[in-house]
Structure formats: structure tokens, C-alpha cells
Amino acid sequence: MTTLADLIAVLDAAYPPALAESWDAVGLVCGDPATELNRVLFAVDATAAVVEEAIGWGAQALVVHHPLLLRGVDTVAANTPKGALLHRLIRSGCALFTAHTNADSAAPGVSDALAAALGLTVTGPLVAKPEAAVDNWVVHVPRAHTDAVLAALFAAGAGGGGNYRDCALRVQAKGQFRPVAQAAPAHGVLGELQHVEEDRVEVVAPPAARSAVLAALRAAHPYEDPAYHLSERAPLPTALGLGRIGTLPEPESLRTFTRRVALALPATAWGVRAAGSPERVVRTVAVCGGAGDSLLDTVSRLGVDVYLTADLRHHPVDEHLRKGGPALVDAAHWATEFPWCAQAESLVRSALPGVLTTVSRLRTDPWTVASPG
Template sequence: MTTTLGQVIAALEAAYPPRTAESWDAVGLVCGDPAEEVTRVLFAVDPTESVVDEAVETGAQAVVVHHPLLLRGVTGVPADDPKGHVVHRLIRAGIALYCAHTNADVADPGVSDALAAAIGLTVTGPLSANPAPELDVLTTFVPHADAVDVLAALHAAGAGRIGDYRDAAFTVAGTGQFRPVDGANPAVGTLGELEHVDETRVEVVLERRLRTRIVDALRAAHPYEEVALNLHEMADLPSRTGLGRVGVLPEPEPLHVFAQRVADALPETVQGVRASGDPDRMIHRVAVSGGSGDSLLKTATAAGVDAFVTADLRHHPASDHAAGGDAVPALVDVAHWASEWPWCEQAAGVVRAAFDGTVDVLVSTRRTDPWTVGATSRTRRTNQR
């Protein structure tokens, strides 16, 4: 049994739906033929020359990365351009390139779940939750003999979908009454007479965007001339998807111990791990956000966590934040690449589970963090206060 690139992409897109990516993002297949057979896939954070080298050396037919190669619009990919050269090398070697970026950031599980797991957190929910789909509840009343067919029509139109469940509904038996008057053409009953009918109350949940389609399906399937129905809008609720995650440590520990925990959990970089806050402050509830996260500083503060782990914290936002003292979370800043590298194993697990035995998965251990040299002053020039 062979596995095609298209099948691998389908598995990845079930876990990281492209429709959830930001509008400015560039996700999906960069190069490659979905009909081609795939036996080995390499996962990495960045589509660099080094990662292409690794794909060639390991015999991978596809590379799956987090960061887009062509995030900004281009009009060409000449081989003498750095990004164009990567594209040419991939195509010549018969290697596909696929990207899951912000759609992997917000997925459940996604990039921040992988970071939280690496640190040893038990995730309790998103840091900045996406809204759940807007839902309605539809209630209608159907003669017992027609209830199964009407419910099947509602489900076929998209009603009754709750998370990973389909064909959900609530039914209960009861008695309906009505009196047909002049102008009516009743399927049941006689003009002018009060009619009592054994009916089934049918209740289903539906996405609000499908409201018109489902109501039309109800009216087409229902035997009555006039269909009795109630349609209620549910209150908006947060979903399990969104940026960042909040989690808890098994036991509280001082900030300096926690910072070392983070350093030990992530791959080594020149930057290492740095923290802002009282070294002895106890850390238990933690927010994390893979990649650049200083836009979530206020969100992390509002979440009431003890520490916020992310990457690319800039001087001024971090300094302004730290002025809040113990009223705000301690900050732990790591290298961007290191914060997202744990996702590679998560994404590899998606393909491994879908094609166990037919597709080999490899996680790149090559450091694609751009910083290659670190230095510490050997002369004390400032006093720490």
C-alpha cells in the first residue's frame, strides 16, 4: 500500500486546518506533486538550506516546516535568490515542501501545547481563545411516523454536529394541538376542528451560518403545511483553539529553578534562556506562547499567571511590563526557534499515527536559529541594582 503526498497533506490539514490561518499568512504546499508517493517526511521549523541538505541526505520526499518560505508575495523564484535557490534545490531533488504556520499556532493541540508539554505543564486552556462557532438551537414538532425522516434531513443539511460527534439530537414524545381555519390545507386534521396529534419534539444544534439551509431542509421534509419551530441563538462561548496556552506545574518552584527547567527542556541556543522577575518568586500557573509573544503581555497579565514563557521579547515592552513587579507575571524569554521546535515532534506524530508502517517520520535536530555566536563581557561595566 502506497501513501501519496496528497494523503499526508490531508492528515496534516485535519490537524491544522488552513482556514484557521491568519489572512496575511502563506500556508500549504509550496512545491511538490500531491499524486507522488511519499515514504519519508522530515519535520523542521525553518525551510533553510541546511534543512534541505538534511532532507537530501536522509532520502525524504517531503519536508514539513512551521515557518513559510515565501511569506511575502513574490513574482519569481530565480535560482540566484536565496529563497529561489531553496525552491530549485527542492524541485530538482524531487522533494515537496509544505508549511503549517499560524494554523498550527492556534490548533488544539498546536505549537503552544507542544511547548507546554516540553516544559512539563498540564494545559488548562488557551491563553487567548478563539471564539467557538456561533450556534443556534432548533426545536420543531413532528408526527411520530415522520420524525426519523425529518431528523435525517436535518442531519444531512448539517445540523447536530458537536465537536467530533455527528447526528446529535434530543427527542421526546408529546401531544400537539392545532385548529385548521379557512385557507388551510392540512396534512392532518379537519377545517374548523381542534386536532390533537401524537408528536415528537426534535431539538438539534446547528452552526448559525447554516441556519437558512437547515430551516429550508426542515420545511422540505416536514409533512405539515405550516411548520412549528423555535430557533434560539446560543450565547457566544470561547473555544479550545487560540494563541498560547495556560497550564500548571506539578508543584510550585522558584523562578530561577523554573527558568532552568525551561532551558533544560528546549534545544540549546546561543541566546539561552533569560528571565525577568524576583528569582525567588514561586511559579505554579504559567502561560506560554510559541514564537513572538510580547503582543500577549497584557493577556498573560489578565490571566493571572505567575510566569509567561515566550520568545522575541523586546526591551521596552518587557521593561514596561516588569515595572509592575509581583502584580504581573514573571517573564521567561527563549529563542524563537527553540520555542517552536517541540511542535515538530507533535506534527510528526500526526503523520505517524495516520500512516504507521508506511511513512517514516524524521524530526530535524539541526539548529536553524539565526544566532550562531554568543559572548559575555569579561569586564564589569555596570552595577546590577
């Protein structure tokens, strides 16, 4: 039997909750993880119409991108708009699950789906998330005590992570020291130069374990004052992060690229608009699903030809163009994130082949009317 817990495991593996921004609200909103799962509906928003669609189709789970309860709430009473939706879902046995900024930064994620819809070849994230910080400990140990010191370091949290444990580098070395003044050496006598057969040991550990590793080192090491060196690995970029940079199959004008966007994304009243010379040649493209005006300086610095995102405002765009930034293409927020639904559905379908999945075709973009003039 496939359960809601199985679905959560698949989605959390693809869109790790740890990637979510600190202000975000992701994960299971309502539902019992032990519930049997047969049908899952995917959408950008949990609107009333989408909730009714999920229930009418017999879904046991509705997976959305935008959180229903993003801001702090003190009630989900059934006489409030959002509370009414939650009560409707719970009574109908349909869970609600959200993957928001964690899906934005995942690889593949929201912007990968947007780039794929446009036919781009992705070269990397627009704003890369760094790898997790890692400490590298270098310790000199008398050879007869190496195993005991390593065992203590491992017990304190050093020596690897993920699928590997008790990892270390051991290099034979010859140490020397001269105890002076009030020293109480474990080997040798005051004033005389000592030579000791040692091992140079290197282990990695998370920075959060520094205090524990240092305490373990001092407790297990035979020397009064152990020789060690601690360094932290420089933050290295990963494939994770906001937005994506990609290249078109062939250069084309901004006018043509804007048309490409309009044809690739679902139609909305908002439509697609561009800022910049219509004949500007476009080769490299930056994309960010959803609101991306906070990254205008980033795309300027990276020197792409055009930046596609949503919710661009007059004054930031005007200032951006005055400073010689790349051309801009502005599409509806919902439309830029809609391709993600198919991506999420595809990975769930592959991981849980016994579950029936579908993407809601309801347009949840709030804009409903546009007039040409």
C-alpha cells in the first residue's frame, strides 16, 4: 500500500525542506501521513476551484507550490477563507502539501522547468547556494595513540557524513618538541629536544561539532598540549540555488524571444511584455520563476542578454535599463511557475508508479481582464 508518507518522502528528497528560505512555510499542511494514497493533483495555488477539483477527482493529496498559510495565523476557522479550504480538504480526506522556495532552489527545480519550457540549455543557477561548511582538522599524534584519538574524534562527530563514516587520512611523520619552563611532558624531559614517531591525522567534521571534537581531542590525546590545526573549507558553489542561466539553440532578437516565451507558457490576461530594444540579439538567458526583481543587479553583473521573470515594477525596470542592464521579459507570476507542476508530477509518477497523478489546468493567475487600449 502506498501512503501519504511515501509521497512526502519523494517530494522531500526532490525538494529538501532545508533549502527553503527562513521565512517560508513548506511541507505537509494537513493530512494523515498514514493515509492510503491513490491519486495526487498538482497545482501552483490551492484556490477554492483547485481544491474542489482535487476533491471531485478523488485525490488523497493536493501538492501546490504557493503556501496557503505563509503568514502567521491565529485561526483556521471554517468561516475564514483559508480556514474554509482546510476544513473542506480535511473533511474530504485530501491532504495539502507545499513545496515553495525549497522547490525554487532545488536542482532540478522551478526555474529548471521554466528553462526547459523555453528550450534553454541550462549552464547553472543564477544565485548558487554554497556547499555546507566543513571543518578540516589536522592533528599530530604519537603513533601508538593514533587509533584511540581517532576513535574519540569519530565519537564526537568527525570523520565524514552521508553514506560514509570513520574517514581519516593518516600520514607517518616525525615530530619534535622541547619542553621548557613549567611543562609536564608525557614524553621526554625538560630542556631536551625530543623526537617522536607520529601520525599526521586529518578528519573532516561539521562546524557545529567544533566544541565536541576539540574536547574529545584533548581528552584522548596523550600530550599536555596537542598540536592541531583547524580550517574551514571555502564556500563552494553548487548546482542548487535561485534562478537558472541558459543558452538558446540559436541567437534571436528580443522580439522573437518574447514571442517564444508567450508560446511556451500558458496564456494569461497579463500576457508577456519586454523592456529593451526589440532587435537586441539574445543568446544567453537568465530565468527566475516567480517574482525576481531582487536579482536585477545579479543579472547585470553576470552579463546575460535577457532576463525572464515575473512581477517587475516600473521604477526598478527603468533604473535597470538606465544602467545598461540586460533586456527584461516580464510574464505572469503563475505562468512562470506552472511548468514546475509537470516536473513534480513526473518525479512522483516515476517513484510511485501505482499512484495516479495529474496537473490541474485551472488558471489560478488572479488577473482576469486585460484591455489593449
